[in-house]
Amino acid sequence: xxxxxxxxxxxxxxxxxDGTLLNDEHEISEANRQAISEVQEKGIHVVLSTGRxxxxxxxxxxxxxxxxxxxxxxxxxxxxxxxxxxxxNLLKTESIQWMLELTDKHxxxxxxxxxxxxxxxxxxxxxxxxxxxxxxxNIKDVPTRDKILKELEARGEFELSNxxxxxIEVNPVGINKAKGxxxxxxxxxxxxxxxxxxxxxLNDLAMIEEAGLGxxxxxxxxxxxxxxxxxxxxxxxxxxxxxxxxxxx
Numbered sequence: 001x002x003x004x005x006x007x008x009x010x011x012x013x014x015x016x017x018d019g020t021l022l023n024d025e026h027e028i029s030e031a032n033r034q035a036i037s038e039v040q041e042k043g044i045h046v047v048l049s050t051g052r053x054x055x056x057x058x059x060x061x062x063x064x065x066x067x068x069x070x071x072x073x074x075x076x077x078x079x080x081x082x083x084x085x086x087x088x089n090l091l092k093t094e095s096i097q098w099m100l101e102l103t104d105k106h107x108x109x110x111x112x113x114x115x116x117x118x119x120x121x122x123x124x125x126x127x128x129x130x131x132x133x134x135x136x137x138n139i140k141d142v143p144t145r146d147k148i149l150k151e152l153e154a155r156g157e158f159e160l161s162n163x164x165x166x167x168i169e170v171n172p173v174g175i176n177k178a179k180g181x182x183x184x185x186x187x188x189x190x191x192x193x194x195x196x197x198x199x200x201x202l203n204d205l206a207m208i209e210e211a212g213l214g215x216x217x218x219x220x221x222x223x224x225x226x227x228x229x230x231x232x233x234x235x236x237x238x239x240x241x242x243x244x245x246x247x248x249x
Contacts, residue, residue, distance in 0.1 A: 013045070014047045015048055019199075022235065076172070088133070091134070108148070137170075138167050217239045
């Protein structure tokens with residue numbers, strides 16, 4: 001691992017946001033800002049690769065003066081450097097209806113993201129009139145969560161992950177952050193072996209596995225740490241800056 005720098009030059013850094021770039025106060029530390037600024041000065045692309053929608057991440061991208069692509073909603077939407085839509089991958093409205101019925105049946109909390117806004121424990125009057133990007137379940141009870149997961153898996157039409165250990169995130173099958181990054185790399189003429197991906201949750205697993213250098217946060221879920229090439233410090237200890245300084249700067 002220590003020879004990584006000389007073997008594979010990093011040309012793109014993909015950063016998850018919650019639990020990774022952002023600390024527990026949902027802020028970007030000064031150390032992270034400085035490291036990102038320095039790598040951008042070297043011509044390295046910095047891409048936010050997040051479960052958040054564009055609306056919920058673009059202020060952070062602007063505050064970092066990011067000039068590259070954004071992979072949002074776990075890869076359901078890809079945006080270019082001018083915030084033009086490159087690709088959009090939708091869930092079927094029938095699937096949204098079925099998942100809503102599941103939340104009702106099990107009395108569990110949920111959220112959903114369509115192309116207009118984020119919804120929390122409520123939905124528009126006509127869900128079939130909307131375009132849906134992601135659905136999420138908040139389930140603290142482990143047996144209930146396992147049961148829902150099995151029901152979701154049985155349908156065979158979903159990409160299932162999480163952004164915290166107590167939730168389930170649902171995207172269209174085959175859609176994840178790694179696929180989004182692969183498209184970005186293709187457009188930039190970069191190989192995935194020249195990508196450093198940093199994250200903490202199961203929705204980061206695919207990009208951590210497929211990037212040339214996969215970095216898990218110190219606060220990452222155990223499965224993510226096991227899949228990573230290296231584990232940095234936590235999101236409250238400037239883990240992104242630590243990783244950038246070790247492997248890129």
